[in-house]
Amino acid sequence: MPDKHHAACHCGAVQFDVTLTDGLNTARRCSCSFCRMRGAVAVSANLDGIRFTKGAENLTLYQFNTGTAKHYFCSTCGIYTHHQRRSNPNEFGVNVACLDGVSPFDFDEVIVNDGVNHPSDKGTAAPVCGTLRFVQHHVDD
Template sequence: MASKTNVRSGRCHCGAVRFEVALSDGFNSIRRCTCSYCRMRGAVVVMAEMGGVRILEGEEMLTTYRFHSGAARHFFCSRCGIYTHHQRRSDQSLYAVNVACLDGTSPFDFFEVPVMDGVNHTSDTGKPTRRAGTLRFIPAG
């Protein structure tokens, strides 16, 4: 598990699902993705290793969604519908956690977020993951 400084608490919108996450590399792994699903979901995520997400309350409230290859498992609160985290397709030993669910954290805390090319996913192409661009947040003056 990551160091104590990288352990964060989180929850869904309604609070039915509460969890603790040990971030693998703090917020250094922050990213977005261009795949069809992530494009619609719009979440900014950060990585946690297998075992790094611990559900404290409401595990029975979580529901999952799988698409395309079925390898990635996306977890949602069945009450409020908020996406909390998913097991990654390209590296199933990692979970991507929605930063908007982490207490005291907002996707708008990050001025630049790398955007990965999920349309041309490495598991489909056999090529290394490609960075598609950068999402920038510029606060109004």
Template sequence: MAGDADVRRGQCHCGAVRFEARLSDGFNTICRCNCSYCRMRGAVVAAAAGGVKILQGEDALTSYRFNTGVAQHFFCSRCGIYTHHQRRSDPTQFAVNVACLEGVSPFDFPEVRVTDGVNHPNDTGKPPRLAGTLRFFRAE
């Protein structure tokens, strides 16, 4: 993965888990989701169709699955930070928590699309849809 322009390094809060992710389209894919789990987690994610390579701390990673059990959400068992997940709509693809990427904050993005995970395409048989847009306005 190293040497690829779309490769970003990241880590959890305590540094036990370190990884590289190859973003599929830079930050053009950033989004949030309104499903029950993502709504509570509140993370902004970017698609990592190129995958996630764990560099350190694989033994510190734990995962959580719910509902259909297809999506797998990974987080550090020490500090509790969500680092990435395997997607339900396409289990060969992953997404990463942008807040874990070096030099990136979820507040760097003035607008973030919110996908409708409550009405997931795998449940409805309909195409994915947008639930709304989150906007961040900096206090001046």
């Protein structure tokens, strides 16, 4: 059964429907310099798994280093929506915070892939270099 979601940037200028390859089970972070600063949790979709319903022309592209990965942002609010992956150019990584009803804080743990020692540079699988944990603290009223 396909795992379909509606998604949008913060201001709503960019909206899209996405079918994830394995639901939220592909949730991950990356330790490369760009992903460290961006701070998003991403999940996977095939290249044909995203259909823009509004504002595709509002997307801005950013590429760095090898120029293989393509990172897309809303040019109005600046929110990262998705990227074409360097480690698997046949897939998009999609920002979970853009998915309706999903928050990066819904995940107790998210694996962090070693993007500093990128698998495409070494011809190996992406090693996990850590785990990001969210521990909720309740404030007493």
